[in-house]
Amino acid sequence: MGGMREGLRERKKRETRERISDIATGLFMAKGFDNVTVAEVAQAADVSVNTVFNYFSTKEDLFADRQEVAVDLPVRVLRERRPGESVVRAFRRDYLDAIDTRDWRHGLNAGSDVFARIVNDSPALVARMREVGVGRERALARALADEFDADADDLAPKMAAAYLLGTTRILTEHAVAMLLAGEPWERVAPLLRTQAEQAFDLLEAGLRAWGGPTATLVVALRGGADDADREPERDEEEHED
């Protein structure tokens, strides 16, 4: 049992997994999630049903697979914010960037409309996506609490996470709804941009007016003029995964 390179065995495993996932997503896109049985996927991928469940523990996993990774995405935005940049500003920049580049990480992909239609047609997938969202929020809340070492009874990190991700969630939902209604991206983008700017203005201005017991976190969130000599940016360690 040598832990060598990648033996034939492991390569085959990887290949089958990818084949199953690809064929599955293809079928889902073509016929809709609920109109495809696992048996169908298995047959198309030339494996047994048990093999499918060997790689993916649920049918929904078969669809997410790639989306799953995005759970720690907000955490990365938090951690990789620029020196001196407030948390809200970092999220604002990230989101506006995503609009410009039409990045997939906020579901603004070209083709995200078909994706959204597939998801919306299937209660199971809708539930799944919500679960991913909850995971993101929890991860961000943990990261915030971690970074500004708030104690367990301090709800500010959770609140902040909810506000930040709620904001982006609603922005994206609305944009995708417009795309689903047939609006071209060229018309959606500028509106989305102004909406995003307004929304983040609200967040920033909102937090600016607060001087609560968790002042350090709030200052870091909004980027503070409270105490001028304080360095809100912590030393950034090199932790890229």
Next chain:
Amino acid sequence: MGGMREGLRERKKRETRERISDIATGLFMAKGFDNVTVAEVAQAADVSVNTVFNYFSTKEDLFADRQEVAVDLPVRVLRERRPGESVVRAFRRDYLDAIDTRDWRHGLNAGSDVFARIVNDSPALVARMREVGVGRERALARALADEFDADADDLAPKMAAAYLLGTTRILTEHAVAMLLAGEPWERVAPLLRTQAEQAFDLLEAGLRAWGGPTATLVVALRGGADDADREPERDEEEHED
């Protein structure tokens, strides 16, 4: 076929429905949601499985039943706010009231810990509860948009709904977590109260600093005069399209 009082037929229907629901929740509490089959419920209620599905379209419906009604609860808080009272203030009052009276409408029921444990142990029920939450948020957003007749591209109602319900959600989650950890209500309540006050302070102060294009809604949300206190330092952008 006269639709008179309540005929024998309808009474029997109501009785069976209640009997099934009661027996089901009893079994769920005793053994956990996933450890009870619908067949078991049917047998205990002395009906066939088909009859169960005749009244409740899913197994989860069997558990919710009573909880379902709570979807329009935030809307009621909005609509029944006192004259001159801002929306945020209304929600604050409602929540603090709920703490004092330990009202079930925010899951602060005595015995809500067992309820929570049952729910948390079942992925299906967790998903169901999240769905209820989403329904609440959507209903509140619609009601807000309705009341202040915002147009379809105005995201302020949705944002406000997300912030308000996100706030109460996190407050309640934390309180229930403490209860689950064995803390007595007498210790939880005062902490929850200060946390709630801080959180609603944040909301109120946050909205106070905002002068956007949807000024009427914001003013209604936070209460108070528009140009009374501080100036928004970020110059307000034009509202085109």
Next chain:
DNA sequence: CCACAATTTTGGAGCCACTGCAAACTTGAT
């Protein structure tokens, strides 16, 4: 090359939520 062990795949039997259908059965009105 040949065993032999470790894995992977597979078939089969089965559970459970849920559906559709047509035969009972119950109720209400004539």
Next chain:
DNA sequence: ATCAAGTTTGCAGTGGCTCCAAAATTGTGG
């Protein structure tokens, strides 16, 4: 009593998913 409408039930099935034990495949040492 009788008939129509509504309700309950049994039965047969689908589809996701699990468990298990028998193949088939791959890595290792002789």
